């Protein structure tokens with residue numbers, strides 16, 4: 096199984112993780128601190144902007160994450176770090192979409 100590269104360019108860090116790993120877990124592994132709250136896809140505290148090298152690099156948002164992102168009114172490049180799971184390729188985490 097190929098590992099997925101998760102990059103944090105603002106912190107100049109990256110990690111290689113198993114598919115299915117959340118972006119929050121990848122951040123913790125990389126030593127990157129992200130603000131979190133519920134860790135269940137409901138509060139939106141950990142919304143982040145992401146760029147992937149391929150359309151299927153992340154699993155599609157589950158209903159809970161999709162609902163929270165919709166309520167927040169953020170665009171399609173945004174995910175919740177606690178809920179977004181990597182699938183393949185390379186993902187860059189660009190930071191808070193609301194700043």
Ligand code: FES
Pocket residue numbers: 130131132133134135136137138139140141142163175176177178
């Ligand atoms: S920590 Fe609450 S939505 Fe991720």
